[in-house]
Amino acid sequence: MSDIRDLQQNVADEVSINFEDIIYSDHPTDFLYEIADSGVPIYNYDLAQMLASDFNLAYVEDEDLVEGVTDVFRIISVAIYERLLQTAYEAYSSCKDDSLFSLSNQVADIEVKMDLIVGALEELEGYEKTLANELREELQELEDKRDELNDKIDFIEGLD
Secondary structure (H helix, E strand, O other), rough: OOOOOHHHHHHHHHHHHHHHHHHOOOOOHHHHHHHHOOOOOHHHHHHHHHHHHHHHHHOOOOOHHOOOOOOOOHHHHHHHHHHHHHHHHHHHHHHHHHHHHHHHHHHHHHHHHHHHHHHHHHHOOOHHHHHHOOOHHHHHHHHHHHHHHHHHHHHOOOOO
């Protein structure tokens, strides 16, 4: 059996792989809860092995989750779930930041190309109409792509 770090890595990988599905789902946080929940071992032997590898799993952060619970395996499960949920949120935040960084860089690259095209258009306007028209079309495609990326940035920034 793996230890808690392996489970956390699995959860982080799962969030990364499913990031697009998560952000476009109706309830992104529910998706994170499901990923964390699915990572919790279900067999008592595996839970005991987890506890043996990390004694901090004997304690939960939110005592209300185990109020009145005397089953040690249930307590270990809840402690693992709490850790995996925290990992899921951290991975989600990291993916969100990475996505925003990448999209912003793409927008910046498009704007550089647009500036070059505008400069070339100014040079060609007077004597090379066909090439100028082709550049106008390319400029429009770049503007559309930039607007699409900016809409995606706005959407991702608006996520909780």
